[in-house]
Amino acid sequence: MTVKDLATLTPSGYPAVSLLMPTHRTPPDNQQDPIRLRNLLTETRRRLEADESVPADVAAAVYDEIAEAAAHVDLRQVGEGLALFASPGQVHVRLLETPVHERVVVADTYEIRDVVADAARRHRYWALVLSEQPTRLWSGDGSTLVEVTTHGFPFTHEGPGGTQGLPRDYGQNPSAHRDERHRQFFRDIVTGLTQVDALDTRPVFVLGVERYLAFFSAEWTAAIAGTVPGNYDHSGPHDLHRILAPHLAAYQAFEQIAALEHLDVARGANRYAAGLPEVWQLARQGRGAHLLVEEDYHSAAWIHDDHLHPAEQQPTSAPAGTLVDDAVDDVVELVARQGGDVTFVGDGSLATDGRVALILRY
Structure with a gap:
């Protein structure tokens, strides 16, 4: 999910x-x-x-x-x-x-x-391992990978050039015939992946030999988060995560940079909020389009009369305030419930914003 x-x-x-x-x-x-x-x-x-x-x-x-x-x-x-x-x-x-x-x-x-x-x-992604025997799709969630066995996966190339071998008719060009059968095979893979990704859109990482990567890239029109050349037909989930780890880190860094650039644009348009109390207030109003939070930022807080107060400033006026153990997680849930995006960035990235910032819808 x-x-x-x-x-x-x-x-x-x-x-x-x-x-x-x-x-x-x-x-x-x-x-x-x-x-x-x-x-x-x-x-x-x-x-x-x-x-x-x-x-x-x-x-x-x-x-x-x-x-x-x-x-x-x-x-x-x-x-x-x-x-x-x-x-x-x-x-x-x-x-x-x-x-x-x-x-x-x-x-x-x-x-x-x-x-x-x-x-x-956590970083969720698709890992597609290209092969004729077979092409396998893995659902990645952090360090955990689970193989997908729906929408045709795993795909095995069973036609000429695959399990059936190439035709021997001298009137045909075996190499061209093989390439066409490969193209059809990869079209089927793209169809299956498109159906899976439509249900749960994630970045796609593709592993395989150069030839297969080229066939796949010719058919897949969406963005590819990363490619890993090589033969990984027999790699299990632990090996795949080890292989993908640097590519996942690079993609996550790219996402963080893009989110911070969007925040700079929102600052220039005066369409952002900073600091936990203000962000919490505007998120409750449904105005959060994109929340940025430092990775290790957690903060207890008091909720009192529809306002957020630091944990060390317990309200004394009636009605009594409610202490929440992590108001940051509350804001993450609020923004996500309202269809907004959430990006965690490196510690120190939002030092001038009180460690949390919100790009506003309006």
């Missing part, structure tokens, strides 16, 4: 259960993760059963959904956090690369702020 998809994630009805817990990559800390998950599931069951507005059969069904999803999570292959969401007939699982505060929430909506912020910080 994209950042915007996550921001509009809607439960099927009440109760909407959100279970969030920090996880650990290595021992001895990760040895406690299964125990913590069991405890949170016990708390989930207790809250559902204690909620008089939830029929017993609905409470049992929602609990079973979230418990079954948890049972399929391999806690040896996680990042920094786990999020489980369930409502009647619906369940979602997200493995997070950023830590979360442990909690169970039963409400009308899902607690998705941490998940949206995590997704915005």
